[in-house]
Amino acid sequence: MQDYAFQSLSDLSQAFPELKRKKMLHPTTEKRLALLLKDIYPEAYPKSEPGEIPGGRSDLAFYFGNGRYVMFEVFATVSQVAQDLRHLEQSNAQARIAILADDILDQGAVFEEYFGKRPRDPFPWVRLSEILVTENETTAKKQLKQIIDEAFDSDSVSSELIVDITSRLEEFNLRDISDPKFGATKLTKNLYQFVRGFQRSGLEIGTQAATSSTMFLGIPTTPLKSGANVIFKVARELFDSNRWYDRKWVEKKRPGFRYYAYRIFPLENAHVRTEQKEVVVEEKFSFQEPEKELLNFVLRINEFGEVSFATSIHTVDQFKEGIRIFRLGAIIHLFWSFLCLIREFQESIGYNGNNHVCIAMVNTEGSHLGHFAEGWPDPHNRTYWNPLWSGWKDEVCRSPNVLVCRNTDLSTLEWKVEPEIIYDVAEEIARAYNQPEARCFDKQTRKLPDSLWVVAPQ
Numbered sequence: 001m002q003d004y005a006f007q008s009l010s011d012l013s014q015a016f017p018e019l020k021r022k023k024m025l026h027p028t029t030e031k032r033l034a035l036l037l038k039d040i041y042p043e044a045y046p047k048s049e050p051g052e053i054p055g056g057r058s059d060l061a062f063y064f065g066n067g068r069y070v071m072f073e074v075f076a077t078v079s080q081v082a083q084d085l086r087h088l089e090q091s092n093a094q095a096r097i098a099i100l101a102d103d104i105l106d107q108g109a110v111f112e113e114y115f116g117k118r119p120r121d122p123f124p125w126v127r128l129s130e131i132l133v134t135e136n137e138t139t140a141k142k143q144l145k146q147i148i149d150e151a152f153d154s155d156s157v158s159s160e161l162i163v164d165i166t167s168r169l170e171e172f173n174l175r176d177i178s179d180p181k182f183g184a185t186k187l188t189k190n191l192y193q194f195v196r197g198f199q200r201s202g203l204e205i206g207t208q209a210a211t212s213s214t215m216f217l218g219i220p221t222t223p224l225k226s227g228a229n230v231i232f233k234v235a236r237e238l239f240d241s242n243r244w245y246d247r248k249w250v251e252k253k254r255p256g257f258r259y260y261a262y263r264i265f266p267l268e269n270a271h272v273r274t275e276q277k278e279v280v281v282e283e284k285f286s287f288q289e290p291e292k293e294l295l296n297f298v299l300r301i302n303e304f305g306e307v308s309f310a311t312s313i314h315t316v317d318q319f320k321e322g323i324r325i326f327r328l329g330a331i332i333h334l335f336w337s338f339l340c341l342i343r344e345f346q347e348s349i350g351y352n353g354n355n356h357v358c359i360a361m362v363n364t365e366g367s368h369l370g371h372f373a374e375g376w377p378d379p380h381n382r383t384y385w386n387p388l389w390s391g392w393k394d395e396v397c398r399s400p401n402v403l404v405c406r407n408t409d410l411s412t413l414e415w416k417v418e419p420e421i422i423y424d425v426a427e428e429i430a431r432a433y434n435q436p437e438a439r440c441f442d443k444q445t446r447k448l449p450d451s452l453w454v455v456a457p458q
Contacts, residue, residue, distance in 0.1 A: 004032035005134045009104065012132055016105045020076065029074050029099060030060045033131050037062050037070075040145050058087045059099075070095040070148055076128065078106070081113040082428060088123050089407045090356070092162060095151035097144075098125040105129075117424065120412075124151075163304075165356050168219050169405075172308065174360050177401040183362035187310035188213050192285050192294040193318045205320060207285070207294070210312030212324055212367065214331055215360040218307040218342040221407065222353040228277070228303040234348045235279040235301040236272055265337040266297055266314060278302045285313075305351065307342050309334075317370070317380070325379050326361055326397075327371035329440040332426050333448060335359055336419070343410040354409050359425055361402040368396060369430065372439035373449045395434050402432045418448060 006012040019025040027048075034046035043065060050061040050071075062070040071093035073084045088096045101110040105128065115122060124147045130140040169175045173184050191210040224231065270283045279301045285294040297311035314334065317325040339357060346352075370379040377384050404425045413419055423446075426438035442449050 004028050004035070004132070005137075006132055007134055009102070009129050009133055012129055013104055016101075025076055026059055026074050029128065029131055030072075033060055033072060033099070034062075036131065036137065036141055036144065040141050041148075058091060061093070068094045068152060070097065070151075072097050072099060074099045074128070075110050075114055076101040076106075078109045078113045081110065081117055082424060085114070085117055086405065086428075090165065090405055092165060095148045096123050097147055098123045099128055099131060100125050102127045102129045119420075163219060163221050163223060163356075165219060165221070168304075168306065168356075169217075169358070172215070172217060172360075174215070174217065174358060174403060177399060177403050180400075182401045182403075183213065183215055183360050185310075187215060187298050187300060187308055188312075188362065190293050190295045191298070191310060191312040192296075193312045193316060195318050195320055197320050208318075209294070210316070212316045212318070212326070212361075212363040213310055213312040214315040214326070214334075215358075215362065216307075216309040216335055216338045217358040217360065218338070219356040219358075220305050220346070220351060220353055221356055224305040224349065224351050226305070226349045226351070230349060231301065231303065231305050232274060232279050235345065236274060238345055238348055239267060239270070239272055239279070239281045239299065239301075265334065265341060266311075267299075270297075270299070301345070305346070305349065307338075307345065309338055323379070324363075324367040325370040326364065326367055328369050328426065328429060328438065329371035329373070329448070331359065331361075331371075331429070332422050332438075332440050335425065336422050336448075339408070339410055339419070339421070340413055343413055346410065352411065354407055356405060356407050357421075358403060358405040359429070360404075361429070363400070364397040364402050364432070365400045366396055369433040369435065369439075373442045375443055376439035378439075397433050399432055402429060404428045422448075 006015065016025070019028060030046075030048045034048075037044065037046060041062070041064070045063045047061045047063060048059070050058060058071050059074045060072040062072070071088065071091040073088050073096075075081055075084050075098055084098075088098065098114065100114060103111060114125075126140065126143055126147075130136045130143065166175065172187075173179070173181050176182065188210070191213050192207050193210040193212070195206050195208055197205055226234075266283060267281065270281045272279065272281050274280075281299040281301075283296040285296055296313050297309065299307070299309045301307050311334075315327050315331050317327060319325075342355065342357075346355075368379040372378045379385075406421055406425065408419075408421050423438065423441070426440055430436070430438045440448060
């Protein structure tokens with residue numbers, strides 16, 4: 001091997017398994033790619049693992065003096081495809097390029113998984129062998145230059161500003177999942193949770209300030225043209241529960257009504273108020289002591305058109321025995337409904353761009369994942385904890401918090417058709433709990449069962 005390259009595809013095929021085993025494939029590819037790029041663009045600067053995105057590191061960035069940059073991600077392991085895609089999707093680079101392992105290296109497994117996860121609008125890609133095999137060097141340089149120049153030309157044509165997603169996540173304390181203050185915002189400070197006895201799970205034995213919660217966040221990726229007054233006027237009208245739960249009003253105001261999942265989003269008993277820079281929609285805990293400000297959920301729409309939501313009671317079960325269960329079925333149904341809600345809001349203010357959407361699960365370490373479709377072992381079932389079945393011991397979250405983010409075009413949502421994004425984020429949450437697949441989907445139909453269209457605790 002010379003200059004981190006192989007003489008032929010056959011040489012690369014023989015070395016491929018060993019490179020992966022020794023965890024040398026990514027460093028080797030990054031160094032070879034940096035050499036090729038420096039030949040094409042001598043003035044630019046390569047940087048491995050630049051730390052550009054929250055919750056992970058991309059493989060290689062290539063920075064130019066005018067502030068533009070290219071982001072590369074190497075796809076060589078099937079189980080990592082979803083995570084690698086997330087890195088590209090979250091990147092703000094003007095050009096984002098995937099390096100895919102050749103069919104001959106893994107029988108096409110990476111290609112199959114990559115295009116299965118992103119069947120529409122895939123990122124520009126090149127084969128791994130085009131980077132690592134010396135006889136492909138001329139072709140590789142030509143292809144890389146074409147992709148990068150076209151991306152930069154397209155960026156020059158567009159005068160549209162891009163929102164700094166990282167700074168916006170920092171605003172919501174969602175930048176670093178290891179931060180002790182992760183998710184600590186005004187959204188979560190007054191949430192409450194029931195504490196129940198596990199052996200008699202239907203018996204509520206008390207309430208307390210929530211120690212675990214779930215947050216949803218939708219950030220428009222380009223600045224809204226509507227001013228704050230328009231945003232707040234539309235939000236106050238749109239999130240008025242009396243209107244959304246009046247079927248006649250819905251049919252009158254929304255002919256061809258298609259996709260708003262109003263039946264499960266908990267707006268029915270909500271109250272709307274306007275603050276200086278936000279519209280706040282919240283539901284108070286109806287049995288609270290008068291002096292306590294406890295909330296079932298909070299939904300906020302700020303002056304930038306960002307929509308955020310937080311709850312504990314709808315998505316987390318806490319038991320006096322110390323067991324915490326995040327309710328995956330409820331989380332995914334609510335998330336889908338949240339996306340539909342954002343779409344309704346953005347259509348009403350005339351925004352047609354993409355969104356950066358996130359699910360943040362706060363204080364997950366040691367917790368379990370439950371609320372599954374029928375047929376899956378569920379922590380809500382007492383038999384799950386039978387000492388004779390020890391599989392549950394490994395199915396706990398070892399991360400202090402979980403953050404799942406995606407860039408998405410909400411205009412693709414269709415009435416009663418589950419969008420691909422919910423499968424993608426559900427699987428990523430499941431992996432955080434050492435589960436190989438998302439158990440909130442029916443085994444036969446791969447749909448969300450009607451029995452899980454319940455957000456209140458069971």
